[in-house]
Amino acid sequence: MPVPSLRAIGSVQRGAPTFFTVDGVVISAFAGESVACALWAAGMRELRHSPRADLPRGMFCLMGSCQECLVWVGLRKLPSCQVPVSEGLAVETLPHRERPRG
Numbered sequence: 001m002p003v004p005s006l007r008a009i010g011s012v013q014r015g016a017p018t019f020f021t022v023d024g025v026v027i028s029a030f031a032g033e034s035v036a037c038a039l040w041a042a043g044m045r046e047l048r049h050s051p052r053a054d055l056p057r058g059m060f061c062l063m064g065s066c067q068e069c070l071v072w073v074g075l076r077k078l079p080s081c082q083v084p085v086s087e088g089l090a091v092e093t094l095p096h097r098e099r100p101r102g
């Protein structure tokens with residue numbers, strides 16, 4: 001079932017429509033918006049699981065403080081709410097990057 005768009009409509013100024021990938025999946029976004037907001041609008045809420053309780057974690061503060069939204073961007077683990085979307089950006093969620101590969 002497709003997720004209904006949660007984007008505000010009306011007199012909102014946005015960057016150009018663009019695409020980036022998360023775990024190899026193409027996500028539509030607007031240039032300059034945060035990866036976290038683009039993922040939220042796309043219906044992706046879980047980015048990792050907590051190490052002790054194995055509970056789903058995702059965006060919380062949206063200002064870079066809580067670190068709940070960490071993702072891999074290249075060789076760096078960054079809060080997705082502080083990473084602007086740009087064309088060709090490749091993001092990996094922690095479970096995707098850190099799972100054992102055979």
Ligand code: FES
Nearest residue numbers: 060062064067081
């Ligand atoms: S949501 Fe808190 S650091 Fe990104």
